Amino acid sequence: MPKITILIGFSFVELSTVDSTNNYAMALVHEGMASHGTAIFAHAQTAGKGQRGKQWNTEPGSNIILSVLVDASPVRHLPPFSLSAATALAAYDLFTRYAVHETSIKWPNDIYWRDRKAAGILIENAYHGKEWQWAVIGIGLNVNQVRFPELPRPPVSLKQVTGRDFDAAGLARELCVLLEERWQALLRDGADATLIRYQDHLLGMGRPVRLRHDGFVFETEVLGVLPDGRLRTSGPATASPDAAPGAGGEALFSIGDVEWMFDH
Known part of the structure; x- marks a missing residue:
C-alpha cells in the first residue's frame, strides 16, 4: 500500500455558501x-447535517463549517470508531488551545465546555462493495456566534468563553493541522492508543452522570468506551433493578441509544 504523503488541509477550498460541506465533499468522491x-470550508451553509439525521443550523460567517476528505485505505483494518476518536481529539485540541480549561x-x-456543546462531528463513509474507501469528516465548531435562538439548550462558542473574536477560516486551517497530527498518531500508534487518549478527556469518566434510555432517566458512572464505540457504564445507581439495561452491573450502549441529561 503506497504511503499517503499529502497533508490534511494542503488543498483548502473556501466557499462563500453551500448546501452542506459534507455533500460537497461526497460529490467529489x-x-x-x-x-x-482536501478540506472544504464554507462561511455559510443552507442544509447542514447533524448526527442521526438532525439538521445543523449555524450563523453565517461566524463558525467553523468544515469537511475533510480522508483516504480510508490505511485505516480500514482498524475499528471505524478510531477515526471518530482521532477527529474528536483534534477538535478538542483546537478548543482547548484557546478555552484551556473545563x-x-x-x-x-x-x-463540550462545562455542560454546553461547542462542536459536533459527523463522519460519512463511502464503500466499494464492502471495502471502506473514503471518509468525509464533517466538523462544526462554534467560534463567534453568541446567540442561538432556535435551541432550547444553548450551545457555547469560543467567543463566549474567551471574550475574543476569531477568524473562523484561520481556525479551520489550524484545525486541519491538528487533525493531521491526530491522523498520523492513529497511523503510528494504532487504535488502542488513540482510544486511551480519547478516554483521558471523556465527559463523565469515573463519575456519576444522568442518562436517558427508552424514556427512563437513570444515574450511572461512565467506565469508558469500547473499540467499536459502545459506551461502557455501571448499572443504574437508582431505581428498580430491571429499569434499564445492565442494572446492577456493567451496561453497554451503542451510539444513539442514550441521551445525556444535564441540570438546567
Missing part, C-alpha cells in the same frame, strides 16, 4: 475527483 486531505469530549464525539 462520487465523481472520482476526491483527493486525500473542555471535554462527550461520547461519542461532541466537544
